[in-house]
Amino acid sequence: MTLNRSDTILKHIVEYFIKHAQPVGSQTLIDEYHLPYSSATIRNEMFALEKQGLIEKTHSSSGRVPSSQGYRYYCDHLRDKSVDNELKYSLQNILDEKIHSIEEVLKSSCEILSQMTSLVSVVMGPDEKEEQLANVQLVQISPNTITAVFVTNRGYVENKTFIIEKGINPSEIVSCVTLLNDRLKGTPIYQLVDKIKALKPVLNDYIVSHDLVYQALLETFLRFASDRLSLYGRDELFNNPEFKNDTDKLHRMFRLLNDNSLLKEMEEDVKSDSEEPIVKIGEVDGNPDVSTITAKVKLGSEGETSITLLGPTRMDYDKALSALEYLTEELNKYFAKLDDKGGKNGGDA
Amino acid sequence: MTLNRSDTILKHIVEYFIKHAQPVGSQTLIDEYHLPYSSATIRNEMFALEKQGLIEKTHSSSGRVPSSQGYRYYCDHLRDKSVDNELKYSLQNILDEKIHSIEEVLKSSCEILSQMTSLVSVVMGPDEKEEQLANVQLVQISPNTITAVFVTNRGYVENKTFIIEKGINPSEIVSCVTLLNDRLKGTPIYQLVDKIKALKPVLNDYIVSHDLVYQALLETFLRFASDRLSLYGRDELFNNPEFKNDTDKLHRMFRLLNDNSLLKEMEEDVKSDSEEPIVKIGEVDGNPDVSTITAKVKLGSEGETSITLLGPTRMDYDKALSALEYLTEELNKYFAKLDDKGGKNGGDA
DNA sequence: GATTAGCACTTTGGATAAAGGAGTGCCAAA
DNA sequence: TTTGGCACTCCTTTATCCAAAGTGCTAATC
Numbered sequence: 137m138t139l140n141r142s143d144t145i146l147k148h149i150v151e152y153f154i155k156h157a158q159p160v161g162s163q164t165l166i167d168e169y170h171l172p173y174s175s176a177t178i179r180n181e182m183f184a185l186e187k188q189g190l191i192e193k194t195h196s197s198s199g200r201v202p203s204s205q206g207y208r209y210y211c212d213h214l215r216d217k218s219v220d221n222e223l224k225y226s227l228q229n230i231l232d233e234k235i236h237s238i239e240e241v242l243k244s245s246c247e248i249l250s251q252m253t254s255l256v257s258v259v260m261g262p263d264e265k266e267e268q269l270a271n272v273q274l275v276q277i278s279p280n281t282i283t284a285v286f287v288t289n290r291g292y293v294e295n296k297t298f299i300i301e302k303g304i305n306p307s308e309i310v311s312c313v314t315l316l317n318d319r320l321k322g323t324p325i326y327q328l329v330d331k332i333k334a335l336k337p338v339l340n341d342y343i344v345s346h347d348l349v350y351q352a353l354l355e356t357f358l359r360f361a362s363d364r365l366s367l368y369g370r371d372e373l374f375n376n377p378e379f380k381n382d383t384d385k386l387h388r389m390f391r392l393l394n395d396n397s398l399l400k401e402m403e404e405d406v407k408s409d410s411e412e413p414i415v416k417i418g419e420v421d422g423n424p425d426v427s428t429i430t431a432k433v434k435l436g437s438e439g440e441t442s443i444t445l446l447g448p449t450r451m452d453y454d455k456a457l458s459a460l461e462y463l464t465e466e467l468n469k470y471f472a473k474l475d476d477k478g479g480k481n482g483g484d485a
Numbered sequence: 486m487t488l489n490r491s492d493t494i495l496k497h498i499v500e501y502f503i504k505h506a507q508p509v510g511s512q513t514l515i516d517e518y519h520l521p522y523s524s525a526t527i528r529n530e531m532f533a534l535e536k537q538g539l540i541e542k543t544h545s546s547s548g549r550v551p552s553s554q555g556y557r558y559y560c561d562h563l564r565d566k567s568v569d570n571e572l573k574y575s576l577q578n579i580l581d582e583k584i585h586s587i588e589e590v591l592k593s594s595c596e597i598l599s600q601m602t603s604l605v606s607v608v609m610g611p612d613e614k615e616e617q618l619a620n621v622q623l624v625q626i627s628p629n630t631i632t633a634v635f636v637t638n639r640g641y642v643e644n645k646t647f648i649i650e651k652g653i654n655p656s657e658i659v660s661c662v663t664l665l666n667d668r669l670k671g672t673p674i675y676q677l678v679d680k681i682k683a684l685k686p687v688l689n690d691y692i693v694s695h696d697l698v699y700q701a702l703l704e705t706f707l708r709f710a711s712d713r714l715s716l717y718g719r720d721e722l723f724n725n726p727e728f729k730n731d732t733d734k735l736h737r738m739f740r741l742l743n744d745n746s747l748l749k750e751m752e753e754d755v756k757s758d759s760e761e762p763i764v765k766i767g768e769v770d771g772n773p774d775v776s777t778i779t780a781k782v783k784l785g786s787e788g789e790t791s792i793t794l795l796g797p798t799r800m801d802y803d804k805a806l807s808a809l810e811y812l813t814e815e816l817n818k819y820f821a822k823l824d825d826k827g828g829k830n831g832g833d834a
Numbered sequence: 835g836a837t838t839a840g841c842a843c844t845t846t847g848g849a850t851a852a853a854g855g856a857g858t859g860c861c862a863a864a
Numbered sequence: 865t866t867t868g869g870c871a872c873t874c875c876t877t878t879a880t881c882c883a884a885a886g887t888g889c890t891a892a893t894c
């Protein structure tokens with residue numbers, strides 16, 4: 137595919153700005169990319185591009201900078217879609233290993249992704265609306281402490297150690313565990329609290345300090361996956377020149393990583409039926425300095441989650457999009473293949 | 486206790502600089518603290534303090550700034566040791582709750598600590614040399630995925646979900662779990678890998694895909710508590726004026742939080758027999774901009790850990806030290822009391 | 835008609851200089 | 865011993881200038 141002149145120039149402007157973080161003028165563009173036009177011609181094209189809202193000036197006699205629309209157009213029509221071989225190689229290395237969990241595959245993938253793109257990778261953890269209880273264990277680890285562990289049908293593990301003032305008879309624990317597993321297995325997490333409330337009278341028959349155990353179970357389940365987002369490569373943000381001498385902007389980005397508006401956006405994105413990655417340019421939580429790219433990952437029979445790349449608006453969209461597209465595609469294949477090998481799709485635990 | 490004039494002036498210099506992050510001169514000191522001396526007198530005292538190495542000039546005609554030694558002297562002799570009532574109140578609120586785990590108490594404590602002091606709180610996680618295996622579980626969560634969960638004698642939980650290509654008979658899992666618990670319970674974590682290697686032939690008798698299970702167990706235990714440090718209030722660092730317009734310094738601090746030199750320092754500190762908090766002023770990992778205060782916490786019969794407050798060299802040492810001293814003392818009492826209630830000190834699981 | 839050379843104009847950023855402010859050290863007087 | 869006074873130093877802010885990079889426009893050229 138060969139681009140017309142206007143598109144070529146826009147492409148160069150975007151790529152120059154992504155690379156140098158400096159507004160770019162007509163002459164610079166010619167020098168950098170050896171364009172066979174005069175600077176006046178470039179200026180005329182730039183004037184047109186600006187009227188279309190694709191590029192902007194920072195002041196009346198400055199060079200041009202891509203606008204959000206410009207980035208968008210670049211992502212949709214101009215980028216090269218070139219996948220880094222190093223990414224392919226690193227990813228294959230991970231997926232070729234014999235044994236690993238979903239969580240670990242996602243973690244390693246994100247680490248590579250962050251490293252290759254210099255962006256922050258975010259992966260969504262389990263949603264309590266999707267998870268079901270697979271197994272509960274109570275482990276007595278000292279005369280007055282018990283650790284409750286529960287595993288969901290997708291392999292997420294949550295635990296809480298609690299202290300009880302009176303000792304508990306080990307046999308009580310065994311029967312308690314049996315009871316809980318019998319009654320609660322397969323229950324969606326968000327219904328657990330209610331179910332446990334219903335179980336309270338039954339517990340009384342099984343265990344002496346039923347009240348404490350009951351309280352502890354309640355708290356354990358209430359706290360399910362309170363930190364739903366895992367972040368990788370957070371410190372990459374420091375390397376962006378737009379934040380040198382502007383700690384406030386940087387601070388705002390870091391805050392975005394901590395509060396849950398990001399989670400909300402990711403949840404929305406994973407619900408959409410778009411198969412393509414969703415690119416948000418300077419519109420994340422109202423912060424014009426931040427862009428995100430979110431893609432779904434299908435975990436085979438285990439549902440789906442999403443991975444987001446987050447960085448400054450001036451991020452390398454081509455690299456990031458290509459990497460994320462490649463990665464999610466490979467992961468989808470990988471998880472699908474695992475399902476095939478494992479026989480029929482997982483029935484309820 | 487009433488201070489002599491020299492100490493009074495040093496105290497004011499330190500406190501002014503902590504508050505305003507600006508070098509302080511003789512006249513400013515008089516204005517701010519209504520001192521009954523002339524500026525010339527103050528200057529003479531300052532001259533003496535500088536000769537003793539307690540304060541410094543940033544240039545020949547600048548005001549004074551505390552040196553590391555100055556801060557040290559301040560911590561040892563001049564600070565007020567005033568504990569914030571809000572801290573007392575918040576902490577009591579936590580400790581009065583009926584049910585919570587060690588981890589949670591430490592977590593909540595650190596969150597309060599960070600909030601009150603505007604510093605980063607760091608708490609050390611379990612040490613694999615101290616932890617013993619209390620319980621192993623294998624939970625089959627779908628035809629081809631199994632989650633291995635293990636709990637240590639102090640209630641730390643580690644897990645790994647792994648994918649096996651062939652289905653496993655549920656009864657095999659049960660006998661495998663029994664076997665593992667029989668043979669491994671009470672084993673120190675760092676010996677687990679070897680013990681499992683020794684168990685390999687026995688596993689063969691119990692489970693068809695023994696090789697995969699064996700591999701998976703190995704990996705699970707190899708990965709124990711790889712992130713040994715929990716951080717709270719990381720973003721507080723952004724609020725320090727010394728980092729405005731100096732992203733590099735900030736970056737260096739963030740890097741310090743990620744790499745493990747901090748962990749090493751904390752491990753050393755917890756080994757020392759000092760009962761007092763250990764204050765490191767501008768000497769953490771060779772970074773002159775960082776100070777830390779580390780205090781041990783005795784977890785009753787569960788050994789001990791340490792909490793570190795980390796911030797810029799210009800931190801409020803009085804507030805931080807007082808808060809940390811108060812907090813650790815209360816926690817020590819709290820955990821000791823729990824032990825009493827629980828009967829004899831915890832025998833091996 | 836599209837392209838380009840040429841030119842006037844705008845804005846930024848860096849350098850330089852001047853002025854003001856906050857501070858010091860020292861000396862002599864109280 | 866303390867303090868008023870003073871000369872001196874260095875940083876910071878403000879103003880000014882100038883070069884660099886850029887634009888838009890117009891007229892000439894291909």
